[in-house]
Amino acid sequence: MQFIKCTREALLKPLQTVGGIVEGRQTLPILANVLIQKEKDKVSFTTTDLEIQIRTTADVGTGDEDCKTSLPAAKLLALLAALPGASTEVALNAEERKVVLSAANSRFSLSQLPAEDYPELNTSExxxxxxxxxxxxxxxxxxxxxxxxxxxxxxxxxxxxxxxxxxxxxxxxxxxxxxxxxxxxxxxxxxxxxxxxxxxxxxxxxxxxxxxxxxxxxxxxxxxxxxxxxxxxxxxxxxxxxxxxxxxxVIPQNNDKTFLVNREELIGALRRAAILANEKFKGLRWIITPGCLKVQSANSEMEEAEEQIAINYDGPDLDVGFNVVYLLDVLGNLKNNEVRFSLSNAQGATLLTMPDSELFRYVLMPMRI
The missing domain is CATH 3.10.150.10 (DNA Polymerase III, subunit A, domain 2)
Structure with missing residues (x-):
């Protein structure tokens, strides 16, 4: 019995939507499957890992008879992705213990598990x-x-x-x-x-x-x-x-030693200095003086790096250490040209914000270098 007939893209889209939570290794074999339920021309696709459940629907059903089954999600996705042409017509046919995926000159027989055994999450109040x-x-x-x-x-x-x-x-x-x-x-x-x-x-x-x-x-x-x-x-x-x-x-309220720095320039300096940083701790030393930020790194092989960046800072000298990964994570996620750093001392938490917005705050604890 044919229960789905549509273009490859129309079937691939809902499967990609729900397939992200399906893990390769499962304690329950059926959790590697996608639950497919057809009612008239509406077909719902459901996956779960018992913590998350995703369901989506698509108008890809064919035939008058309603049906439901569960098929191996990763294999079905891989087969559809490997078929050529987004507009290629594909169909799913139920045949006793198997479900057949057919498209042009291709035919794939997939094993199925009973849809009644699929563990759906109950929605609480x-x-x-x-x-x-x-x-x-x-x-x-x-x-x-x-x-x-x-x-x-x-x-x-x-x-x-x-x-x-x-x-x-x-x-x-x-x-x-x-x-x-x-x-x-x-x-x-x-x-x-x-x-x-x-x-x-x-x-x-x-x-x-x-x-x-x-x-x-x-x-x-x-x-x-x-x-x-x-x-x-x-x-x-x-x-x-x-x-x-x-x-x-945790968010500092009185960090009065502030400066602006070009985000792209700082990212470049951090990436270069990180090459010679200690591979285990990834710590960089920041020496902040009026008008200048020095980014330094060193490793156990006595190799050293130093980058200098001009900043608009006129406060007292500061010597502080940071994990370069934590800095690159946030800087790579932002889009604005400049970022503001606010410090209190070498031991206190540092606050990173955007100059034109108070909506985002990033707090970074220093590390010993």
């Missing part, structure tokens, strides 16, 4: 609901995602804090060595206050899926889940339990 433009939400995620921890024993750091307060949305991420905080300038129609920690994988997938348009995203947040609905996509995720650190206490 959502206490909070608001709408935000897709490009605004995507911008928030992009501005802080690199500061999330990876496999930290403090599990609540392995994600991003989403804050809704005073009709504004804020994103915060930290790994204990640096912290990124970004506010959305637009107002939302929600008067309450709520905080939720989104898992690292959720943030990464949303950055890929959210469009760069002002189309609205419906955001629903409950006690243990969050849901994002945009376009044809329904994105459900579990939340990270635990209490996120009080980030407001």
């Amino acid at each position: 959502m206490s909070t609901s608001f709408k935000v433009p897709a490009q605004n939400l995507k911008h928030l995620l992009q501005m802080v995602h690199f500061s999330m921890a990876q496999q930290d024993i403090r599990y609540y750091l392995n994600g991003m804090l989403l804050v809704v307060q005073n009709k504004k949305v804020r994103a915060v991420a930290t790994d204990g060595h640096r912290l990124a905080c970004c506010d959305d300038n637009s107002e939302i129609e929600f008067d309450g206050s709520i905080e939720a920690i989104l898992p690292r994988k959720t943030v990464q997938q949303l950055m890929k899926l959210l469009p760069d348009t002002d189309a609205e995203v419906l955001v629903e947040i409950g006690k243990s889940q969050a849901r994002f609905v945009f376009g044809d996509i329904d994105f459900l995720t579990k939340l990270v339990e635990g209490k996120f650190p009080d980030y407001n206490r």
